[in-house]
Amino acid sequence: MTTDLSRSWRRAAQRTVGRRRLLRDGALLGAGLAGAAFVGCAPSKSTTPQGQTPQAGSGATGATGESRPGAPVVKGTIKKGGTWTESATATSSTQDMHTTNTSFWQTTGELLMQADPYTGAVTPNIIEKWEFPDPTHLVLHVRKGVKLHNLPPWNGRDFDADDVVFNLERTVGMTAEKEGIPKAAFLHSDFFAGLDKVEAVDKYTARITLARPSSAFLYAFVDHRMTMMPKGVVEAGFKEPVKLAGMSPYQLTEFVPGVREVYTAFKEHWRGQPNIDKWVRTVVADRGADLAGFISKQFSTFAAGTEQDLKTVLSARSDALHYKSLGISWHHIRPNLKHGAFSDFRVRKAMQLAINYQEIGDGYYGPGWGYLSGLHSYFPESWSEEKVKTLPGYNPATKAKDREDAAKMMTAAGHDKGDGVAFELLTSPGWSFSDATKENALRFQSQMQQIWPNMKMTIRTSADVGSFAKAQADRNFQAVSYAIGSSRDVGSDAFAQYHTKGVRNYGSFSNPEADAMIEKALATLDANERKQIFQGSGGFMEKFSNEWMPMIMLNLYPTNTLIQPNIQGYEQVVGPWSAGRISNLRGTLGFVS
Amino acid sequence: MATATVSQQIEYNRSAGAVSKRLRSASRFVRRQPLGTFGMLVIIVLVTVAALANVIAPFDPLAQAQRSALQAPGAEHFAGTDQFGRDVFSRLIYGARVSLYVGIGAVFFAVIPATIVGILSAYFGGWFEYLVQRLVDAVQAIPGLILLIVIMSVLGVSLPNIVIALALPASISESRIMRSATVSIASSDYVDAARALGAHDIRIMFRHILPNIMSTIIIVASLGFGRFILAESTLSFLGYGIAPPAPSWGGMLAAEGRAYMFAAPWLLWAPAVALSLVVFGANMFGDALRDELDPRLRGSR
Known part of the structure; x- marks a missing residue:
């Protein structure tokens, strides 16, 4: 079953919303959602993730009257456990988020804020709230209890304001001279153009000073290339990824270069333990192998690049869940x-x-x-x-x-x-x-x-x-x-x-x-x-x-995402805010009984 | 007048005898080497198709027709159409030109230098032979495909460059075969005799050695033909081949066949069958020639 969300999105996109109001409402909405998700993901609660409405019909997604378009939908009851498998063209070759576009930190790190995939509104994530005391200052309040993966030297400590300062300063290349790396190597420095100074006010508060007012500044935090690393990674070096602690629901536990990456659920995650225990990313030779892997159920998901691929898979696997949207x-x-x-x-x-x-x-x-x-x-x-x-x-x-x-x-x-x-x-x-x-x-x-x-x-x-x-x-x-x-x-x-x-x-x-x-x-x-x-x-x-x-x-x-029918809770996303919003990382995916 | 008639008759008898002899040789070749004959026919068909591509091909191989995209083989399109609506059969026919160009070009530029270097190396020996053979060792130590990719990366992608990339390493490697063939001949009595009569080195090499290693040259060339066509396909498959939209069999396998192998398998079949057939044919023909021309193998038949 296919859901094309472009029409519903267009309606949302054409609404005129003031940016300040958008940000304010986004913050409130995000805080609410995060809180609800926190409750929903608590182990003692229902196994149906928060915000998901069980719905009849294979692969049915979209508005249900209560949830927004694309919200994760679950048919059946999600059980804890199982392994999510997916293909990759390569394993992560570099682990420095600030100088490369590594997929590693996009999986094992998290964003300070999230963009709502349907309104573009910035919503909380690691930063639970923020305010602009004036147009050139921004105060970020770091959520308490965001644990780092339990690896030395971090040993499961809280992600804090010092980590925020480290990431922002290094992203814009302020540490270039000290590290002996050319400033041009910091690929994402433009994202925070106008950043003048960032400082930790206390353990959970960071204050940013802008050189000039910027309507785009907040959006840098929601870019998937802006996932956070903990302070100390430079000293630890980037050579052994399994020794690097992130803060996402999944921690890298096995890394075989050119072959596979295995991530294991992080039980101490601030949103609670995700439904699926393991996430395995396996390198395959080409698209044909990827396609065959999905048909034979070796892969949990397949991104159909062409209409022909889509037809081929659906003719062999008519039970596959199909999600289509413009990205x-x-x-x-x-x-x-x-x-x-x-x-x-x-x-x-x-x-x-x-x-x-x-x-x-x-x-x-x-x-x-x-x-x-x-x-x-x-x-x-x-x-x-x-x-x-x-x-x-x-x-x-x-x-x-x-x-x-x-x-x-x-x-x-x-x-x-x-x-x-x-x-x-x-x-x-x-x-x-x-x-x-x-x-x-x-x-x-x-x-x-x-x-x-x-x-x-x-x-x-x-x-x-x-x-x-x-x-x-x-x-x-x-x-x-x-x-x-x-x-x-x-x-x-x-x-x-x-x-x-x-x-x-x-x-x-x-x-x-x-x-x-x-x-x-x-x-x-x-x-x-x-x-x-x-x-x-x-x-x-x-x-x-x-x-x-x-x-x-x-x-x-268009992106055509196919998922095995026994996996529910896929969050469909669209537009410029879709990248990096991986259902697994948000803990919404799970196997149904 | 009578003298002229007699000499004409002698000449006629001689040429008729030669034709008859050649016919008998050909007949013997067909009888003894059925697979080699098949290979020869395949090569003849390839040459004919390549030469008459613009006459034989029913459609323009580059013309796109989106409405006809990915049609299965049928009456209108014998080998179906690709994702751009291009006629696969026509592309196959034009692709034969690339294969032929690469096959003949690479053989020419590989075998001639290999022969010259091989003969010189064996004839003069000494430090020259030592240097040449170490160069051959060095080239053979590098994996062939890696060497090809490096050469293509340096030269850039074009059809003449593909020929150079294939011929260059082959000419160095094959010079060793030519050298081996020359070594025994260079020390034979009739070469010594020619030298004693005052024949110049170049004359000895051209008049006495070259004709005697001709069978080796023919065998190396015929076997190389199929190998170079296959190598061109490999390069095209890896993206180092002829630039699109020009058709080549390797390119058809890589760009169209692989991407649509599940939805439109005929895109894979057509170039794969053509390629296999030509390479098989060239190898069979080369093997048969070796059997016929190499005196050491005559007794083993």
């Missing part, structure tokens, strides 16, 4: 604006007009993908999918005329039939979404050459993932076909992708007007005013589409 990431073609004809807006715009988005989206994913332009369409400040779908280029009904206009525009730019437009389109190797980026490249190439036969486009796949990342980071490419995930806040995302100083502005787009708009949005605390900067007449979204077009977004891609 954080979007496919795109990113031209390097310093390369040849790409410096001309008309060339980029002509390509955007000429693309058959439906063919690209349906071709790989089948139905269920989403439209976007410029920024993730689930941000309240961005253009919605419905709006994007009516725009020239995206609108299937006007495709023929849009292509005529595209041809004229390209001719006006001096490239009749694509003469003089030559570039290499780079893709990343690997499986999962990488197959989609390659197929997108081939469809894009075919579509462009139908209109501009003299356009010279070659497709190349990088030798390895590292080479691709380096080519992007060094801006040493002509164009890429890739997928990327949004930040949790529209201002942060716009800064990263389109500001002259943005770390993910790989295409070297630089426009003073865009920079000014983004900076203004980041400094504006009023939600409506902020929305105007993006959506208003002559605002960021319009300029992006009609004057800038630094990147061509192809689609928001």
Whole structure:
């Protein structure tokens, strides 16, 4: 059974909610939920996790009248115990959360705050409450009783304000000189842009001083790359992950590089012991092995990358629970604006007009993908999918005329039939979404050459993932076909992708007007005013589409998660806030009898 | 006039005899080597298909038609269509060009240098032979696939570079085979006699040694042909092959076949069968040639 949540989410996303009110209400809601979850997860209580409504029907999810869309649903009674098994492309190769995107800490660490996956509101987690005494100060209150895993030298002590200070200071690279690591190595320093000082007021209170007011600052805490490590990990070194203590419901107990990671339930977790005892992540060779592993019940879950994969699994395992939603990431073609004809807006715009988005989206994913332009369409400040779908280029009904206009525009730019437009389109190797980026490249190439036969486009796949990342980071490419995930806040995302100083502005787009708009949005605390900067007449979204077009977004891609039918309590999430919100880590998943 | 008629008759008889002799040899080859004959036919078919690809292929191998995507083999599309709606049979036919190009190109650039180095090494001996053979040892100590990937990473992905990447290590390794074949001939009496008559080294190598190791060269080339086609497929499968959307059998296996092996298994079958058949055919043909041309094996038949 399939539940498509995009419609319900859109309704939620289109509501106008003041940011301050959102934060305040979010805090209250989060505190309430956390408290309820705390009670619900207590071992002496019912085995049905809090917030879950038992519902008839295999894989049924969604609104039940009482719970919000996507809330975990349980059919049957969850019992304690069992092993959750899943595939991985590799074991975690590095363990330093601040200088890499390691999956290890995303499993064994926890976030200071969580984003509600349906409103984007920031809700408590390790930080149980916070306040802004003034626009440039933020006081964080650390929850008491958040135990670290019982490993020396931490020995199960409480996570405290000193740990918060350590994480924030190190994330922005304040310790770079002392550690002898280049400041540029701290990959996530942009998340806390504007952080001036962080100090521990007492054991459970930390105080942050900002250089300037920031409407995006709080959202950095909910990014899945911001999971916490305890103070002392640098001294302990990052070489032996089983010796590193986190604070999540699961502790790494076995690590075989390149083979598997085994996590065991942490009984002292502040939300109570999770339902499932073990979580095993096994490395598999490719998508076929992953698929076969799910069909044969060796894996508890399978992320179907394509419509064909989905059909294959469901034809063999019609009892599998199927959850479908649009997530954080979007496919795109990113031209390097310093390369040849790409410096001309008309060339980029002509390509955007000429693309058959439906063919690209349906071709790989089948139905269920989403439209976007410029920024993730689930941000309240961005253009919605419905709006994007009516725009020239995206609108299937006007495709023929849009292509005529595209041809004229390209001719006006001096490239009749694509003469003089030559570039290499780079893709990343690997499986999962990488197959989609390659197929997108081939469809894009075919579509462009139908209109501009003299356009010279070659497709190349990088030798390895590292080479691709380096080519992007060094801006040493002509164009890429890739997928990327949004930040949790529209201002942060716009800064990263389109500001002259943005770390993910790989295409070297630089426009003073865009920079000014983004900076203004980041400094504006009023939600409506902020929305105007993006959506208003002559605002960021319009300029992006009609004057800038630094990147061509192809689609928001759907995630199809399949789970074995005897495992219930999956929490369905959508949009930019979906990443890192793993049901297992929230203790909602469990085997039913 | 009469003289001319007689000499013409002699010439005619001689050429007729030669044709007849060749026909008999061919007939003997077919009779003695049925698998080798099959292999030869496969190679002939491959060459024909590659040469006439634009005539034989029913569709443009690059033309996408999303509405026809992933159609099973049928009357319109003999080998089905891929996820882009491209005709698999047409891609298979055009893919034969890549295989042939790589097979012939790599054989050419591997066997010629290997022969030259092998003959020089065996003929001159001494420090030159020592250096060459240590180089061969060094190259053979590196795992073949790793070496290929390193070369491709350095050179970049293109069809000529694939040929170079395959031919370079092969030319070094195969020079040892050529050297072995040369060693016994270089010390034979007729070579000594030629040297005593004042023949230059180059003349000895070209006129007396080269023709006598020709059977070895042919065998190495025919066996290498299949091996290089397979290696190209391996490179394509690993992403170091010919750039998409150009069709190659290895690329079809990797990009289309693997991704859709459950939903559309014909994407895997078509290139896999073609590849297996050609490599099998080339190997059988090479084995048969060795049996026919190597005098040491004649008695063992």
